[in-house]
Amino acid sequence: MPQTLILGQTLDFSGNPFTQPWQDTVQHRQHGAILVDGDRIVETGDTDTLCRAHPQTPVRDYGDALITAGFVDAHMHYPQTAMIASWGKRLIDWLNDYTFPEESQFGDPGYASEIAGRTCDLALAHGTTTLTSFTTIHPTSVDAFFGAAAARNMAVVAGKTCMDRNAPDTLRDTAQTAYDDSKSLLNKWHGVGRAHYAITPRFSPTSTPEQLDTLGQLWGEYPDVLMQTHLSEQTDEIDWVRDLFPSARDYLDTYEQFGLLGPNGLYGHSIHLEPREVDRLAEIDAAVVHCPTSNTFIGSGLFDMGGLATRVRTGLATDTGGGSSFSMLRTMAAAYEVGQLRGTVLHPSQLMWLATAGSARALRLDNEIGQLNAGSAADLVVLDLASTPAIAQRHARATDVWDAVFPTIMMGDDRAVRATWVAGHCVSP
């Protein structure tokens, strides 16, 4: 296998900075090196040590740019790429007026492939190497997404979005077709290359109890795959869920009753949780996913990072196109701002961890992605920490590595991405 030595500042995590002092979890090297062999990282260390040990290996030197594991987006909707930044609605109206008409087009394989490819390319240009995506009810939309990701060798998570009520005719399946199509797509894609299937009921309001039940049964047959959905995003949504499921103890119970609460569950948003719901998520060891640009854009509320990330596996995500950016840097900035509004000051190490190792752990893919460990996939982002004049002048007076990284977290975007590596290949720009 061809080897490459990639040089730059390196940043990696060996622990969770929410449950340990962050200083104990971070490994930063001012002059770092990553030895890549084929699609894997085989060794990390200091530049001098690795260059001396591998004198014949070709070198890619990024100078003082910062190299970390590629960003991992733990919740997004690729079919919403073309309608990102749609104005003026809260969740339910936003779904009905903008989202559902757009998603109705994904029965067309040509359109689905075009948007899937566009989404993967935008992700890579923003330094995101793994996407976790909802699709639409159409099996073609799932094939298009896994196909586009495979063509780029990206590790992705996705599944057929299931809805059999409270959606237009063009966007409704049934309890039975949701089960049948999900099962056959799972068998077609899960474990093929870098594809991971996730059973995907959109959210309780768009599934009948019968559909939630069949998907719970499917998860019972394949407990090792992920299950992704939405939970407690907006207060009007929660009121609606209470009307639709009068016997449920709370929103989480609408999933739990039907076998859709488990350790491989991913619950997007999870903003307005009751204490019982937090206790249950922690007890089951499920994961929540914070989508801060979406939560401010759609006006949903302020995620309780202080209360959740210490107890529940937590990922970070764009939630494109409810989210207003494809950038995990912009997403980290929004997470910082939401934290400030809730009185939780997030350290830059915690933000970087959420966007890499934390999201990988939420997806239970931390053996594969999210870190610079020997054996991990060589999925990397190389960040220019002085990518614009405004960032450069602030970076110039940085006093330590975190002071040098924080301006890029707060003010950076795709211009900060010097390169993205996927499975040992530099793919962008």
Ligand code: GUN
């Ligand atoms: N809840 C159910 N569907 C969606 C969606 O597409 N986006 C967001 N933000 N919330 C949802």
Ligand code: ZN
């Ligand atoms: Zn979502």
